[in-house]
Amino acid sequence: MDKVFISGNHCIAEAAIRAGCRCYFGYPITPQNELGEYMAENMRKSGGVFLQSESETAAINMVIGAASTGARVMTSSSSPGVSLKQEGLSFLAGFEFPAVIVNMMRGGPGLGNIAPAQGDYFQSTRGGGHGDYRTPVLAPASVQELADLTVKAFDLADKYRTPILLLGDGMMGQMKEPVVFPEPVSDFPEKPWALRGRGDGPSRYQASLILDGLAMERHNWKLVRKYKEMAEQETRFELYMMDDADFAVVAYGTTARIAKGAIKRARKDGLKVGLIRPITLYPFPDKILQKVAQQIKNFLVFEMSTGQMVEDVRLALANERAVIDFHGRPGGIIPTPIEFSRVIHRYYRRM
Amino acid sequence: MELINKWPEYHKKDVVSHYCPGCGHGIVHRIVAELLEEMDLGKKAYLVCPAGCAVLAYLYLDFDIIESAHGRGTAIATGAKRANPDLFVISYQGDGDLSAIGTAETIHSANRGENICVIFINNAVYGMTGGQMAPTSLLGQSTMTSPMGRNPEVDGYPLHITDVVAQFPGVAYAERVTVSSPAGVKKTKKAIRNAFLTQQEGLGYSIVEVLSPCPTNWKMDPVTACKWVDNEMTKEYKPGLLTDKREEKRKEKG
Numbered sequence: 001m002d003k004v005f006i007s008g009n010h011c012i013a014e015a016a017i018r019a020g021c022r023c024y025f026g027y028p029i030t031p032q033n034e035l036g037e038y039m040a041e042n043m044r045k046s047g048g049v050f051l052q053s054e055s056e057t058a059a060i061n062m063v064i065g066a067a068s069t070g071a072r073v074m075t076s077s078s079s080p081g082v083s084l085k086q087e088g089l090s091f092l093a094g095f096e097f098p099a100v101i102v103n104m105m106r107g108g109p110g111l112g113n114i115a116p117a118q119g120d121y122f123q124s125t126r127g128g129g130h131g132d133y134r135t136p137v138l139a140p141a142s143v144q145e146l147a148d149l150t151v152k153a154f155d156l157a158d159k160y161r162t163p164i165l166l167l168g169d170g171m172m173g174q175m176k177e178p179v180v181f182p183e184p185v186s187d188f189p190e191k192p193w194a195l196r197g198r199g200d201g202p203s204r205y206q207a208s209l210i211l212d213g214l215a216m217e218r219h220n221w222k223l224v225r226k227y228k229e230m231a232e233q234e235t236r237f238e239l240y241m242m243d244d245a246d247f248a249v250v251a252y253g254t255t256a257r258i259a260k261g262a263i264k265r266a267r268k269d270g271l272k273v274g275l276i277r278p279i280t281l282y283p284f285p286d287k288i289l290q291k292v293a294q295q296i297k298n299f300l301v302f303e304m305s306t307g308q309m310v311e312d313v314r315l316a317l318a319n320e321r322a323v324i325d326f327h328g329r330p331g332g333i334i335p336t337p338i339e340f341s342r343v344i345h346r347y348y349r350r351m
Numbered sequence: 352m353e354l355i356n357k358w359p360e361y362h363k364k365d366v367v368s369h370y371c372p373g374c375g376h377g378i379v380h381r382i383v384a385e386l387l388e389e390m391d392l393g394k395k396a397y398l399v400c401p402a403g404c405a406v407l408a409y410l411y412l413d414f415d416i417i418e419s420a421h422g423r424g425t426a427i428a429t430g431a432k433r434a435n436p437d438l439f440v441i442s443y444q445g446d447g448d449l450s451a452i453g454t455a456e457t458i459h460s461a462n463r464g465e466n467i468c469v470i471f472i473n474n475a476v477y478g479m480t481g482g483q484m485a486p487t488s489l490l491g492q493s494t495m496t497s498p499m500g501r502n503p504e505v506d507g508y509p510l511h512i513t514d515v516v517a518q519f520p521g522v523a524y525a526e527r528v529t530v531s532s533p534a535g536v537k538k539t540k541k542a543i544r545n546a547f548l549t550q551q552e553g554l555g556y557s558i559v560e561v562l563s564p565c566p567t568n569w570k571m572d573p574v575t576a577c578k579w580v581d582n583e584m585t586k587e588y589k590p591g592l593l594t595d596k597r598e599e600k601r602k603e604k605g
Contacts, residue, residue, distance in 0.1 A: 049433045054459035061423035065430025195415040197395035205409035205416040
């Protein structure tokens, strides 16, 4: 397949269709409108379902309905809209239905603004809605990776029977880059649990209400075992210029891209700096941080927030006597590589 | 000798009902089970049950069932029907579910003319949570959250949601019935049959509002509760056909 020059939002939509997504339900919100628009044009063309819902809440519940019948299904939104979807995310996690939910984050709280931000890390990685559950989170850092991880998200969702969050931001959605799309998926896993009418077999039900305390507790621990298995099998990260580094930057998504530019600059100045880029935010790649901490004691976390992922870095390195610093630009401000390299210089000198 | 009143295939046997004596849910459950068998729809039936007393409908009904978050029944039904049009999709909802927290989902699924059936149990009260005021509570009706009686100055007026959606072009069939008397039960079965036929023919959205007794939360005995449906509720919510656009829909479809 040839390279295509495509925006992040269009890329996710195209990759989802190639991954066998047959239904898309969504509600317009900036900065991810192009995703739904692409679906409107191309999903119906290919015989799939595109429906613009009356609300974010309705969209995520339509996702539940479609997922319950075994279809590959997606919804997308941006921060305030994803808050509205949390009810449905909690139900998806409880039902153990596979689905892919895209959040192209913007500045907040409240309506905030429509510029790129990373303020939804806590909401994404801590469960977000009510009840004892988590949602695995994939955080791409390029348009190519948006394509690859969109396909991966559908596979993981089916494999582990869980909603998967694809977490980008306004910049990831709007920027255009060359992409080689994966070949369309034609081989889908069986879903014997899907509600397709009882036919000649026994009737099935998908209950969310588990009134018996012990049964509810069993269900909660079952979900935890699944998340632990994912932590063993599916944790992803990228190491960049870490081979000889004595100082590690930790950043994800857009911030990681900017950090790479900053690290290149710092390297020209002779600073031995590298990057650890978590690709799965939940499960968090804490083992690699602990491994790196055997050699490196100085970590600097960059985020487009007031400091959220830094808490996971501190938890991962709690027993490593590491120095963990943080530099954040919330509110929709996109930092520059020059700014980051100055910050790297400052903390590197202190080391 | 032929058994004429046999146990419906799609209703589980030997289960003890959790519904209170005199509750209407059990009657409507049985009607649904009978019709799915008579119309040969049970094998592909998919029922969305609500947050409310009927959340446990799967204990009694013997076909595929999913539970909904409060108010989201028709959104889930929409997703399921769109993803798998071969399913026969029913959303079973109460008054708080359908006409308070789920108003947007109700209005828009009806306005889109989703090819689903909605069974709307109106008992003018929140049942499972213990008898609070519903949008459909009558003026003057005393509930746990309108202890002095529903006062329109602070509580607003009884909401006629089925009359509202009946006006939509997407709604092919809407009827209001009661299950407080044998005649009412017969009419209910006829109305739900028409709703099921509507979906079977692919004509769009159908809704049957069932005025149903809730003796426990009305603090009445079952007989008084049935009389209250017949004498009081039907004054506010007049039973009868609200719309039947099936003929137009058939012509539209060609």
